[in-house]
Amino acid sequence: MELIQNICCVRLDNPSSIFSFSPSKRHFSFSREFNRNPHVSFPNQPLPKPISCKISTEQDSFTINYLVHSCGLPLESAILTSQKVQFQSPERPDSVLTLLRNHGFSRTQISSLVKKRPFLLLSSPTNTLLPKLDFFLSLGMSKPHLARTLSSDPTLLTRSLENQIVPSYDFLKTILRSDEKIVSAFKRTTWIFLEDHSKNLIPNLELLRKVGVPHSCISLLLTHFPEAMMENHEEFSENVEEVRKMGFDPNKSTFVLAVHALCGKCNKSIWERCFEVYKRWGWTKDDILSAFRKHPHCMMLSEKKIMKGMDFFVNKMGWPSKEIVHCPVILFLSLEKRIIPRCKVIQVLWSKGLIKKDISLNTVLLPVEKRFLERFVTKFEEEVPQLLSVYEGKVDPEGV
Incomplete structure (x- = not known):
């Protein structure tokens, strides 16, 4: 394996730079290219800011080469990542990569995981990582889904199985009552196993129960939209109150779907955008709220989806635009x-x-x-x- 040595302020995006690198002299020397080609010119604009890093040891070089060739990281990312993790031999990281591959992780997913949590390469495959992977597989989660979820957010692999993951599972089981629903929620966000439930989730659950939301609807919200259940309690309370003022019945599933539609800055932004799109088709505020009460997620559609549907129904089929107010589900x-x-x-x-x-x-x-x-x-x-x-x-x- 060719070692990368003594790199300092290297222009990674310009490997053909007129500066050449001499490892033996440990410095950059000016290329003779200028003497051979007098027409070489320098741009007036400043060069892009270089990546400043120093690779001064064989250990650094080995780590970077390993991250590039075994983990699939680009050289620039590998240099930056090497500042967070170091190893002198491939035995431990090799065993970690073998474990991940055996559990369905693709090269791209491994690269993503290593880039986000590089020190996992130094974890014990058998004592630390395998028990966690086996735990989630025992819940009925498939290897491809587990790989996709953990490569997107590998934070969970850094937490204790006994002190964090299992207690979170036990709590979720009391609400969702089935491993299938827990897996469904986990696929949507790993944070249901990471967050301190006493901070937001439990207060939000208690609030929904207080206003009369039945267990089945609470389970629906936590299973399919767990991020809404973990919203800041103060903001969650405001959304619940707003939904109540709109006339939603807490006993119906549309109540929790409306709460989800209002949760988070992103959802609120989408709600406002949808409001403006429907207005373009002649809907009044009352029309929009009427459609929202029938199918709350009609306020979470993309502008393109709404426009294509409305154009077809109104311009090609000749139905009045307000006909859709009575049946917004058709836009889905x-x-x-x-x-x-x-x-x-x-x-x-x-x-x-x-x-x-x-x-x-x-x-x-x-x-x-x-x-x-x-x-x-x-x-x-x-x-x-x-x-x-x-x-x-x-x-x-x-x-x-």
Whole structure:
């Protein structure tokens, strides 16, 4: 393995610099390139700020080479990471990498994990890391999901199994009551095993119980949106009060979904953006709040998703924009896989005068496929034999 030695203020982004490096002399020497090529010119603008680091020992060189070639880190990242972790031989880090690979970690995931928590390379694979991996696998989590979750945030691998992870699990089990739900929450954020539950989670749970939210809805919120349950208690309380003022029933799941939609600065920003997008389609404040009460997550859609859906329903199908107020859930459906195929069938039936023009969006888009086919395809197969082909996209509805 070629050792990297004595690098100081190296321009990593310009390996062809006219400065050359001489390891034996331990200094930079000016290249003879200038003498060979008198047309070499220097830019007037200052060079990018160099990466200032010093590699002065064989141990530094070994660590950097290992991080690059075995862990997949770019050279620049490896130099910076070597300031946090050092090793002289590959035995311990090799055993850690072998363990990770055997548990489904890809090279990219290993690189991400090492970059975030490099000192894990010095952990004991059998005594420290393996018991934690086995614990989560015992809950029913697959190796690919575990690798994806821990490479995204490997902090949990630095915590004690006995003093942090297991007690957190025991507490979550009293609320979620199944390992499947705990795994679902864990996939969304590892912090349900990291945070001090007495700080925010427990007070937030007690508040929801106090306002009358049933256990099933609390479990729903913690399972699918655990980050909302761990929000700062003061802010969480304000959101709960705001949702109550909007008229949500604490006994229904829409209450906790609305709380989630308002939790966090990011969600509030999305809420405000959606508000403006719906206004562009002629919705009033009351219309928007009405849709929000029916399906709170309609205020968490991307602008692109809303615009594409509204454009199709209003401009291509001719439905009034406020028709969607009564059924905002249709904005979540796939335009290509569900909405367009069904609406092509409806357009053919309209053109033949076989159904009324005022048919509701709910009736067309919400039934399961079997029910839709029975009601709008099979029922009219004698009058329009090609209707199934229209639905399957094999025939242009204009040619029927």
